[in-house]
Amino acid sequence: xxxxxxxxxxxxxxxxxxxxxxxxxxxxxxxxxxxxxxxxxxxxxxxxxxxxxxxxxxxxxxxxxxxxxxxxxxxxxxxxxxxxxxxxxxxxxxxxxxxxxxxxxxxxxxxxxxxxxxxxxxxxxxxxxxxxxxxxxxxxxxxxxxxxxxxxxxxxxxxxxxxxxxxxxxxxxxxxxxxxxxxxxxxxxxxxxxxxxxxxxxxxxxxxxxxxxxxxxxxxxxxx
Numbered sequence: 001x002x003x004x005x006x007x008x009x010x011x012x013x014x015x016x017x018x019x020x021x022x023x024x025x026x027x028x029x030x031x032x033x034x035x036x037x038x039x040x041x042x043x044x045x046x047x048x049x050x051x052x053x054x055x056x057x058x059x060x061x062x063x064x065x066x067x068x069x070x071x072x073x074x075x076x077x078x079x080x081x082x083x084x085x086x087x088x089x090x091x092x093x094x095x096x097x098x099x100x101x102x103x104x105x106x107x108x109x110x111x112x113x114x115x116x117x118x119x120x121x122x123x124x125x126x127x128x129x130x131x132x133x134x135x136x137x138x139x140x141x142x143x144x145x146x147x148x149x150x151x152x153x154x155x156x157x158x159x160x161x162x163x164x165x166x167x168x169x170x171x172x173x174x175x176x177x178x179x180x181x182x183x184x185x186x187x188x189x190x191x192x193x194x195x196x197x198x199x200x201x202x203x204x205x206x207x208x209x210x211x212x213x214x215x216x217x218x219x220x221x222x223x224x
Contacts, residue, residue: 001039008036023050047081058089066101069093073109077116087113104130104140131163138164142173145181154184172201179214183223192218 011031019038020027024046030037043049054072062068070093076086090110094100107130114123131141141164148157161177168174175198182191195214202208214224 003037003039005035005037007034010034047079051082051085066093066099066106070106070109077113083113083117104133104136138168138171138173142177145177149184157181172198188218
């Protein structure tokens with residue numbers, strides 16, 4: 001290993017510190033007197049270690065609740081690793097006896113994993129089930145539509161936003177979603193109409209300020 005020492009404020013006692021930490025590596029630094037010597041520690045196959053650790057955790061307290069399995073599945077999804085294992089955890093979070101719960105979070109996580117694995121028909125069916133749950137909120141549906149917009153699935157997002165409107169009427173996430181959907185489709189007039197409605201329904205000053213910014217952009221002919 002080749003290292004490059006550098007000057008450091010005087011340190012009477014020999015000290016080791018981590019000056020940088022990342023999921024797969026860290027930089028440790030030996031510090032003594034007026035010199036510091038950094039060296040990098042790398043962890044090969046870090047994802048395998050994380051998966052092994054998650055498996056171990058799920059044999060204890062986290063495994064007694066659906067949240068533990070959902071978070072493990074989300075790790076696989078976000079890291080795009082061990083997707084088959086992630087899907088098994090997602091299914092456990094939904095249907096494991098005494099633990100699983102079919103709610104918007106667990107079902108949408110499963111749907112995202114299925115989509116990432118190229119199983120679009122199953123993904124669509126799963127997210128449709130999630131959207132229609134009695135416990136699903138207008139904000140859940142809005143966030144689903146936002147993700148579809150982020151994935152450049154504008155027509156699908158618009159269908160979700162319109163479903164939100166048919167189910168929840170004048171709730172503020174409904175008009176916010178429609179504003180974003182119409183903007184993405186290039187209909188800035190309709191987007192502005194719904195953005196103004198969302199401003200009037202804003203639940204707090206922070207949301208109201210953000211929505212007013214959207215209105216100004218749309219009034220200037222700029223999409224949001």
